[in-house]
Each structure stands twice: as C-alpha cells, then as structure tokens.
Amino acid sequence: MTTTKPQPLRRERSQSTERALKLWVVLARAFAAVEARARTDAARRGLTLAELGVLEALQHKGPLLLGELQAKLLVSSGGITYLVDRLQGRGLVRRRRSPDDRRACYVELTRAGARLIAAEFPGHARCIEQTMSGLGPREQREAIQLLRTLGLAAAEMEPCTAPEP
Amino acid sequence: MTTTKPQPLRRERSQSTERALKLWVVLARAFAAVEARARTDAARRGLTLAELGVLEALQHKGPLLLGELQAKLLVSSGGITYLVDRLQGRGLVRRRRSPDDRRACYVELTRAGARLIAAEFPGHARCIEQTMSGLGPREQREAIQLLRTLGLAAAEMEPCTAPEP
DNA sequence: GGTACATATCTCAGTGCTGAGATAACACGC
DNA sequence: GCGTGTTATCTCAGCACTGAGATATGTACC
Numbered sequence A, B: 001m002t003t004t005k006p007q008p009l010r011r012e013r014s015q016s017t018e019r020a021l022k023l024w025v026v027l028a029r030a031f032a033a034v035e036a037r038a039r040t041d042a043a044r045r046g047l048t049l050a051e052l053g054v055l056e057a058l059q060h061k062g063p064l065l066l067g068e069l070q071a072k073l074l075v076s077s078g079g080i081t082y083l084v085d086r087l088q089g090r091g092l093v094r095r096r097r098s099p100d101d102r103r104a105c106y107v108e109l110t111r112a113g114a115r116l117i118a119a120e121f122p123g124h125a126r127c128i129e130q131t132m133s134g135l136g137p138r139e140q141r142e143a144i145q146l147l148r149t150l151g152l153a154a155a156e157m158e159p160c161t162a163p164e165p
Numbered sequence C: 001g002g003t004a005c006a007t008a009t010c011t012c013a014g015t016g017c018t019g020a021g022a023t024a025a026c027a028c029g030c
Numbered sequence D: 001g002c003g004t005g006t007t008a009t010c011t012c013a014g015c016a017c018t019g020a021g022a023t024a025t026g027t028a029c030c
Helices: A015-044 A049-061 A066-073 A077-089 A111-134 A137-156 B015-044 B049-061 B066-073 B077-089 B111-134 B137-156
Strands: A093-097 A105-109 B093-097 B105-109
Touching (some): A015 A049, A015 A111, A015 B137, A049 A077, A049 A093, A066 A105, A077 A093, A111 B137, B015 B111, B049 B066, B049 B077, B049 B093, B049 B111
Antiparallel strands (some): A093 A105
16 A cells, blocks of 8 residues: 555645646657757758658658648648658659649659668668667557557647637 | 678568657657647747746746756757747846856846746646646656656767768 | 866857648539 | 539748857866
8 A cells, every 4th residue: 555645735736737747848858859869860861850751751651642741741731842842852752743633742752762761761760779779678669659649649639728718 | 792691681670670660750749749739728828838938947946047948948059049038028037147157147037927927837737737638647657757768868879870981 | 377178148041840821623512 | 514612732921940150258277
C-alpha cells in the first residue's frame, strides 16, 4: 500500500494539471533535441527535413498526389507547393498531371532524385537510430505505443472549448 | 575490392533502424498534434506559444536574464530579443539592466503582464490537460520518464558523425 | 596595465512556412 | 444542360523565427 497523505487544500494546480504540463514540456524538449540532430544531418546532405521527407515518401510509396504528400508531411497546402517547387527546381522530382482528375497532380522522383535519396537515406536513418539510442529496444516500443495513442487522441479532439459567447 | 560479405544482402533496414524511424515519426506526429492545439489556444488569448512561455516563466521564476529565458524556451539569441521586444512593445514586460554585469539584462513582468498571465494561464493549462487526456495518469508518468530520458540523451550527443574523407 | 579570450545582447538579411483567398475542375441532384 | 457545393492546387503577403556577425562588456593570465 502506498501511503497517501491527505491532500493539501491550497494546491494552485491540481496534480493532473501539473502532470499534463510536465508531459508537454518534456515532449517539446525531446522533440526539439531529436529534431535538431535530424535537421543537422539532413542539412549536411543538402536537404531540409521536409525535403528529405518528400523524397523518402516518394521512394517508399512511388508517385503520390500533392495532397497525399501534404497529409503525410503535416504541412499546409502552400507549404507542399513550395516544397515540391524547390525539389523540382533542383531536378529531383517532377509533377505529372493525373489523367483521371485534371485538378490533381502526381509527384514522382526523377532519376537524380532516386539516386540522391538512395544514397543519403541510409546514413540519415543511422543518425536517427543513434539519436534514439538513449532508450533501449523495450523502452522504444513503449514510447512508440504511448506517443501513438497520445498523438491520435490529440489529433482527433475538437479545439479547446472556446469561452462561451 | 567489392567482395560480397556474408551479410543478408536483401535486408533493407535492420529492425532497430525501423524501430528508431518509427519512434521519430510518432514523436513528430504527437508533438505536432499537441502543439497545434496549444497554439490555437494561445492564439485565442492573443499570444504565440513562445510569448506565453516567456510570460509563464517570468511569473513562475520572477525576473530572468535574456539568456536564461533563451535557454528555457529553446530559441536563438535573435529570437529571444525579438520576443521580448514584442512583449515590451505591448507593455507586458520590461527590461532592466543588471547592476552587476552591464552586458546583461533582466526581463520582468509589468503589472499588465502579470495580470494577463494570471488570467490566461489557468485556462491554457486546462487545454493542455485535456489534450493529454488520451493517456491515463500512469501512462503519462511513463511517457514523461521515457521522453525525459530520450531528450536528455539526444541533447547531450555529438552531432551525427560526418562522413570521413 | 595589456593582451587574449569569453560572454550577453543586439542587428539584420534571409528562410521556411502558414493561412486566407483565388482558380479550376469535379460531382450531384434537378 | 444548370446550379450548388466540394476538392486539389496555386498564389502571395506576412510572420516567427534562425544564424552569422557586430558590439560591448567581463574575466584570466601574464
């Protein structure tokens, strides 16, 4: 049995609020630390993280609609246009109008893009692996499960209740 | 020199690499989902997340050096100057030159700033609490522990080893 | 005291992105 | 066909920063 002391009455924030705020802080810090290392590694390969994400998605899935890429990378509609424009400008991807829907547009790797991502992604993946090595395999699996649950729940919530009109 | 090693040549990525990449993806997605809700809530209160962070830090800790704020909020030196400039422009904080070190500069809440953060933070904290409610108390404690370990380990690592010439 | 380096903040050009709106194309019922 | 609404992409002004360098001040060692 755990010795539960009588709760102090003058708590400014409830225990559960403190816990949630703490989780938010460590989530943000962990993300920032991992992201910084990943970004540095991507930059050494001449890419931003988002660009690397586009190329990896196309390598892994084949041609994708702009909208599919957008959902996968969590950027805005303007953002995905901008990203693909830049990669296209460097000759790494090309657009191809969909034959079924003339609004839609597939993006696919050029030969140069395929060569680049094949050459660079394995090294980047090793960087990520090293970055995550602070947790053991079992802990990593636990973290994946917890973060997936948290992320899905948060993504499906309504925005926080607005102050009543 | 191209001798085929007795390695399973067709294994594209090791299990541990896959696990690390998966963790990176769910970390990024969880962060994005939580951050989006927090940002929306902060915006409804007329603040960015970084601004809210500055005010909360000053409320919690009292006057802080610009450099201390910078470390706490994980922004660049230019970023903290920009942030404090904007809050100062709105009359929510003020600068006060340190008496001991004429390079250094304390930032403190004005009365208006103190009033604003006291009025807005509790509601924001409730938003965070709701956002995290996809995990139960026990899961939240586990997540905090795992993310703290991961974040500290990643923050202390050297950048990923550059390709040797 | 002087020289060298370290530290705290500021400046500013540049960047990657957002988000609101525009445009064009599709889909459905009439 | 015609309206009404939805969807996919693009445009663009604007924003919240970054990061390299500048400036000013502090510290250490001769």
